[in-house]
Amino acid sequence: MSPHKTIRVREEGDTMVVSVGGYLNSLLGEEVEKVVRAKLDDGGSRILLNFDGTRLVNSIGISFVIGIVEKVIEREGRLAFCGVSRINRDLFRVTGLAKYVHSFDTEKEALDYLAGNA
Numbered sequence: 001m002s003p004h005k006t007i008r009v010r011e012e013g014d015t016m017v018v019s020v021g022g023y024l025n026s027l028l029g030e031e032v033e034k035v036v037r038a039k040l041d042d043g044g045s046r047i048l049l050n051f052d053g054t055r056l057v058n059s060i061g062i063s064f065v066i067g068i069v070e071k072v073i074e075r076e077g078r079l080a081f082c083g084v085s086r087i088n089r090d091l092f093r094v095t096g097l098a099k100y101v102h103s104f105d106t107e108k109e110a111l112d113y114l115a116g117n118a
Helices: 026-041 059-074 086-094 107-114
Strands: 005-012 015-024 046-057 078-082 102-104
Touching: 005 026, 015 026, 015 059, 015 107, 026 046, 026 059, 046 059, 046 086, 046 107, 059 078, 059 086, 078 107, 102 107
Parallel strands: 015 046, 046 078, 078 102
Antiparallel strands: 005 015
């Protein structure tokens, strides 16, 4: 993967944190979906997508995010976003994602929510 398209994955308690860097398009979206699907297949249910390093999400990237939301809902998991830029927050609102996923300014707020502490 090129340096313009990166993901970092780590565990914070029972939550998998996926930090998305660069431009969320088909290549990066596919990678994010793969790691989330693997976590769900392994029995995980709490996912945090950290968009701090994401400059822009294109139409194909948003389709991958919608797919992730659908998979988490199907598995009765919990999903949150954090670090979403204003333009991407507007995009999530227009596409309806904001109705299904809580978005937080900080990773700590999102982790507290996912852990049931918020």
